[in-house]
Amino acid sequence: EDQVTQSPEALRLQEGESSSLNCSYTVSGLRGLFWYRQDPGKGPEFLFTLYSAGEEKEKERLKATLTKKESFLHITAPKPEDSATYLCAVRNFGNEKLTFGTGTRLTIIP
Amino acid sequence: DSGVTQTPKHLITATGQRVTLRCSPRSGDLSVYWYQQSLDQGLQFLIQYYNGEERAKGNILERFSAQQFPDLHSELNLSSLELGDSALYFCASSSDRTSGGNEQFFGPGTRLTVL
Numbered sequence: 001e002d003q004v005t006q007s008p009e010a011l012r013l014q015e016g017e018s019s020s021l022n023c024s025y026t027v028s029g030l031r032g033l034f035w036y037r038q039d040p041g042k043g044p045e046f047l048f049t050l051y052s053a054g055e056e057k058e059k060e061r062l063k064a065t066l067t068k069k070e071s072f073l074h075i076t077a078p079k080p081e082d083s084a085t086y087l088c089a090v091r092n093f094g095n096e097k098l099t100f101g102t103g104t105r106l107t108i109i110p
Numbered sequence: 111d112s113g114v115t116q117t118p119k120h121l122i123t124a125t126g127q128r129v130t131l132r133c134s135p136r137s138g139d140l141s142v143y144w145y146q147q148s149l150d151q152g153l154q155f156l157i158q159y160y161n162g163e164e165r166a167k168g169n170i171l172e173r174f175s176a177q178q179f180p181d182l183h184s185e186l187n188l189s190s191l192e193l194g195d196s197a198l199y200f201c202a203s204s205s206d207r208t209s210g211g212n213e214q215f216f217g218p219g220t221r222l223t224v225l
Contacts, residue, residue, distance in 0.1 A: 034213065043112065043200055043216035044153070087153065091212070095166050096141065096204070098214060100153040 002027045006088050006101035013078055014109050021073040021104045023088030033071050034098065035064050036087040044087055078108045113137065114217035116201050122223045128189040131220045135182055135203030141165070142184040143204070143214060144176055148197040159184055191224045198222075 005024045013019055025033065032051055036044035048057045050066040057064050061082065063074045073086055085105045089098040113136035123129055135142050144156040155168035159178035170176075173191075178184045188195060198221050202214040 032212070036216075041198075041219075041221070043114075043218045045112070046213050046215055049213055089153075096158060096212060097143070097155040097166055097168055098153075099155070102152040 002090055002092055002099040004088055004090055004099055004101035006086075006104050008104060009102070010105040010107070012107045012109060013075075015079060016077050018074070018076045018078070020075070021086055021106070023071040023073070023101055024069060025071070025088070025090050026069075027090045027092045027099075029093040031091045031093045033066055034089045034091070035062075035071070035073055036089065038085045038087055038103070040085075047086075075106070078106075080108045080110050082106065083108045112215040112217065114201060114203050114215055116199075116217035116220050118220060119218065120221050120223075122225065123191060124225055125191055125193060127191050127224075128187065129191065129222065131186040131188070131199055131201075131222075133184045133186070133201030133203075133217060135184070135201075136205075136215055139203035139205050139215075140182065141204045141212075142178055142182070143202040144170075144184070144186050145200045145202065145216075146197050147200060147219075153200070156186070188222070193224050196222055196224045 003026045007022045035047040038044045048064040053068045085103040087103045089100040115134045140161045143158045156170040158166040176186045198219045200219045202216045204212045204214045
């Protein structure tokens, strides 16, 4: 069974203080690893898909990287509007469902 | 805005009742997925429909059922509701390409409260 573990559960940063969120996974044949952002009471918003180890993707202050066992979401010089819960999910080749981690709740303090 | 719509936004009902949640996928997407998000369990996959047919089932209770109609909108039916069914219910859709990760795009959700 696919498993996703995210750490830390919560992270508070000062505005401009860069950091990384971790997503460790076990999956029987990785079809894709996905990062989503979720604001309170809203639906998850798609950020990135990574397919193979060594791949990197960037969007504004966010960069996602992938190894064979984990993915990192690096946030550079964050702003208060980056505050949200960041979710990691995996999909294997056997089916189309996403298996999600429980997320990292990120708070950026002005 | 993901292009996925869900109604209603909020639903308050009593134990033992039955409710129907509705989802319209993004234009052109054939697959619809339903997920449940509760405080203690995170996002859990319930069921997937592809072009009107059930394709995959997750941890969906027997009291819950879903269908996808010819116009591709989907409904999730929850019956004999219990307090523990209170949660956010999300619908997602994807284009179901034969290559790529098939990103799923989520709707705004329906918050169900069972009293």
